[in-house]
Amino acid sequence: MQGQNISDVIEHYLKAMLGSTRQVEISRAEIAQQFNCVPSQINYVIKTRFTPQRGYVVESKRGGGGYIRILKVHLRDDQDLLAMMVANMPPAIRERDAQVLIQQLYDADVIDRQEGNMMLTVLSHHTLQQGDRQAEDELRSRLLLAFLASLRYER
Known part of the structure; x- marks a missing residue:
């Protein structure tokens, strides 16, 4: 992982979680704790690397039982x-x-x-x-x- 910044590492981790499944639900705080970074870093990665143009839809729910759901989608041809x-x-x-x-x-x-x-x-x-x-x-x-x-x- 030499030469990779924290955003690249988080992106790689989340994509590995998606693997062959179509969606994953994460807790922003838990992922931030796992990578010893601030939760806003997780927001940044999701906002910039998991966009509809890249084939992802992101849904979130805030609050105590909140989550971030990342769905892998395929853009239509038309x-x-x-x-x-x-x-x-x-x-x-x-x-x-x-x-x-x-x-x-x-x-x-x-x-x-x-x-x-x-x-x-x-x-x-x-x-x-x-x-x-x-x-x-x-x-x-x-x-x-x-x-x-x-x-x-x-x-």
Whole structure:
């Protein structure tokens, strides 16, 4: 390990923990104690070395029973389409425009018929009835962004 800094060592350790499994849960304090470093060093390693661009999703829960969960994911091949849709998503979107977007995802084989139908149901006026058209369109936009984010990874 000569020539490696503490961040490299921690990264290597966490990747070894992941090994062939898809996810690992760690305690930031325990890992910091194990490597005799400050907990913020663990945060730094996770924030810079376990990013979505590198194929990882990180979830955390703070507090006494808190944890950090690192998931190994595989990026989909159709990232350009999804990135373009996210970049051009308006803050509010009407139901008809959302239907067109979902049809594009289906036509590009990003989603199957069942996923598309579920998305249409969740985003429908009948489901989202907010009483206020603007609030409904804003909620629909946020939900679409969440759907698009979830599509970035293969399952």
